[in-house]
Amino acid sequence: MGLFNWVSLISTLHLLFLSKSALSSSETPANFLDLARSPELLDWMAAIRRKIHENPELGFEEFETSKLIRTELDKMGVPYSHPVAVTGVVGFIGTGEPPFVAIRADMDALAMQEKVEWEHKSKIPGKMHGCGHDAHVAMLLGAAKLLQEHRHDLKGTVLLVFQPAEEGGGGAKKMVEAGILENVEAIFGLHVSPRFPIGTVASRSGPLMAGSGFFEAVISGKGGHAAIPQHAIDPILAASSVVVSMQHLVSREADPLDSQVVTVGKFQGGGAFNVIPDSVTIGGTFRAFSKDGLMQLKQRIEEVITRQAAVHRCNVTITIDDYPLYPVTVNNNELHHYYTNIARDMVGTSNIIEMQPLMGSEDFSFFAEAVPGCFFYLGMQNETQGRLEPGHSPYFKVNEDVLPYGAALHASLATRYLIDYQPKPTSTKGSSRDEL
Incomplete structure (x- = not known):
């Protein structure tokens, strides 16, 4: 039953x-x-x-x-x-x-x-x-x-x-x-x-x-030859900027006495040394010891991914609400x-x-x-x-x-x-x- x-x-x-x-x-x-x-x-x-x-x-x-x-x-x-x-x-x-x-x-x-x-x-x-x-x-x-x-x-x-x-x-x-x-x-x-x-x-x-959540994002650019990057839109660069910026959410936005962690454990994109790929997929977890801290991280992760992708002229699809948010x-x-x-x-x-x-x-x-x-x-x-x-x-x-x-x-x-x-x-x- x-x-x-x-x-x-x-x-x-x-x-x-x-x-x-x-x-x-x-x-x-x-x-x-x-x-x-x-x-x-x-x-x-x-x-x-x-x-x-x-x-x-x-x-x-x-x-x-x-x-x-x-x-x-x-x-x-x-x-x-x-x-x-x-x-x-x-x-x-x-x-x-x-x-x-x-x-x-x-x-x-x-x-x-x-x-x-x-x-x-x-x-x-x-x-x-x-x-x-x-x-x-x-x-x-x-x-x-x-x-x-x-x-x-x-x-x-x-x-x-x-x-x-x-x-x-x-x-x-x-x-x-x-x-x-x-x-x-x-x-x-x-x-x-x-x-x-x-x-x-x-x-x-x-x-x-800690409570925790999961996120995944597909950052899409325009593939091209590594020798002429001006003709491409590089999603690897955009994804790298996202990863670095997300670390600031803990070091510069969280209360130092409120333990939080953001970890990117998935970074997939490209298959050749001399080719800029069309897209990159990243994913990871965020953790906090309070519900408010968890919700703040969730909101800011979505904002950072969206805006950093836009800075680098990329489109992005974020999956975060489909995963259960663990209390x-x-x-x-x-x-x-x-x-x-x-x-x-x-x-x-x-x-x-x-x-x-x-x-x-x-x-x-x-x-x-x-x-x-x-x-x-x-x-x-x-x-x-x-x-x-x-x-x-x-x-x-x-x-x-x-x-x-x-x-x-x-x-x-x-x-x-x-x-x-x-x-x-x-x-x-x-x-x-x-x-x-």
């Missing part, structure tokens, strides 16, 4: 929950980490992650990844909704009653060639899981196993959000628009990180990652405090890192803009195993020792949230208390 039918889904959950009501309820484990570290579950998560890694799919093309997820949820007996936002899957575990809490993993890969030589290297030329989303899916499925095994201890409902198109496609925005958060009170997300040691978690309250990723203060307490119980106070904000962006921001959210990083660096490269590198690798931490934290955050945030009872007129 494209849009959520909450009545049908809740009814299904009630039936599944009640059909096993004869089972005895045990205490929910205070720490899922020991369970997640069991060889059986760890090997299963690693196998899932490796299969996804071998078969990477780009945003809104995650059909096989989505099929794998649904197959595993079917084996567990976990009901789900699909498709959501083209390839997305949302699973449900618990009573079908409030409170509702969501835990999220992104599914898409990057358009890049893997250069890591190993047994499970990408089989798809030009595509690679270079940011760890394969591990994110495996960890959320691992959490699903843990939660499903203890579903009769849950005091509400957990949503398992498998999201498409995080890498620039705004898949989270489409899932929000599909209504998946209609009854949800909070959402948690995580990301593996080679910056921090294995066994640590890192986050901060408030703004965590600033802001961690809810109360949820961040809650996450810190859960993480402290699991990994210890010394392994909790209060990190500085990052200029990178995350479309988890769309979820956290709609409902209270908390996003954190899982460290996976182990110097004894060699240095790990940062995300979006063709040499990016995942230390699979991180998998139990992610599965356990997902499960613990969701389970304890349902206990700690139970709906407050409302007084009923004419109750026994009133009659006393």
